[in-house]
Amino acid sequence: MPWWPEDEWRRRWDGEDCGLCADAHLPTNPFGELIAATEWSYLRLAANQTHAGYCVAVARRHAPELHHLTPAERSGFWGDVAALGQAIGDVLQPVKLANLSMGFRMPHVHCHVIPQYPADDPLGPLDPQAGDVRLAPEAWAERIDALRARFLALVT
Amino acid sequence: MPWWPEDEWRRRWDGEDCGLCADAHLPTNPFGELIAATEWSYLRLAANQTHAGYCVAVARRHAPELHHLTPAERSGFWGDVAALGQAIGDVLQPVKLANLSMGFRMPHVHCHVIPQYPADDPLGPLDPQAGDVRLAPEAWAERIDALRARFLALVT
Numbered sequence: 254m255p256w257w258p259e260d261e262w263r264r265r266w267d268g269e270d271c272g273l274c275a276d277a278h279l280p281t282n283p284f285g286e287l288i289a290a291t292e293w294s295y296l297r298l299a300a301n302q303t304h305a306g307y308c309v310a311v312a313r314r315h316a317p318e319l320h321h322l323t324p325a326e327r328s329g330f331w332g333d334v335a336a337l338g339q340a341i342g343d344v345l346q347p348v349k350l351a352n353l354s355m356g357f358r359m360p361h362v363h364c365h366v367i368p369q370y371p372a373d374d375p376l377g378p379l380d381p382q383a384g385d386v387r388l389a390p391e392a393w394a395e396r397i398d399a400l401r402a403r404f405l406a407l408v409t
Numbered sequence: 410m411p412w413w414p415e416d417e418w419r420r421r422w423d424g425e426d427c428g429l430c431a432d433a434h435l436p437t438n439p440f441g442e443l444i445a446a447t448e449w450s451y452l453r454l455a456a457n458q459t460h461a462g463y464c465v466a467v468a469r470r471h472a473p474e475l476h477h478l479t480p481a482e483r484s485g486f487w488g489d490v491a492a493l494g495q496a497i498g499d500v501l502q503p504v505k506l507a508n509l510s511m512g513f514r515m516p517h518v519h520c521h522v523i524p525q526y527p528a529d530d531p532l533g534p535l536d537p538q539a540g541d542v543r544l545a546p547e548a549w550a551e552r553i554d555a556l557r558a559r560f561l562a563l564v565t
Contacts, residue, residue: 254530254531254532255527255528255529255530256504256505256525256526256527256528256529256530256531257531262504317505318491318494318495318498318505318506319487319490319491319494319506319508320491320492320494320495320498322491324484324488327484327487327488327491328480328483328484328487328488331475331483331484331487332480332483332484334475335474335475335476335478335483336476338474338475338476339474339476342474342476348412348418349412349473349474349511349512349513349516350474350475351509351510351511351512351513352475352509352510352511353507353508353509353510353511354507354508354509354510355505355507355508355509355533355535356505356507357505357507357525357531357532357533357535358531358532360505369412369513370412371411371412372411372412373411373412374410374411374412375410375412375413375513375514376410376513376514377511377513377536377538378534378535378536378537378538378539379511379513379534380533380534381534382533382534383534
């Protein structure tokens, strides 16, 4: 399909109808669970754990593109993405992290942090939507706890 | 294929055998041409212009992951990525920018800035390697000049 209808895209762009403004701060939503909230960002574990440790960082304030954030907001957001990646690395030992900031569905600055492991193909492309691995409740809670503890130790 | 052989990956990770350390600063290399260099980054127009305005920002210092940069380096790099995206937006009027920082081939922080246009499919996935549009020399030089002028106006 081509891009979204112009009026629909404009409402998302302007923040009038933005799914991330609506649910990025919630403890749980259909896409994952909140790990932590900082001055700049919401850090969430993605429900789809095909890539173990896959998280999403969402800027607190609605802004469609990186250059719409203030320098302080942008630095704070990427500092949080970096700490989140470091936490994922410490807990799960991936071979590499990917940081994908697109916003083709929701033009509100966010970044998919997707760990890669030895069985993954480095020649990509990488599809954040691929697979559908859901953890059992105990494993899910353990992963949240481990990432939250490590992230908070890094940022405080 | 699975991930790179461990010793090969280690040499790239440590910067002993890093293609971006070797050629990101060059005026031209097989992957594109230098638009500008700042304190933090090299900004390059990609040879493959399937997505008009596709650029790559490369951190000056070798570091495999975002958390290996200092806070000043990280903020400076993302400030450059944001200004580059703003320049692309001003010159080419895309509907959205994608910022993809992976490093699966070269673990040296860099970011693909890939504009999306009304004919593009927002449901992705987005493959930076897709297509192979090469501009004629005059059109290439015009695009470099326009992006360079706008980028430099934004950062200075």
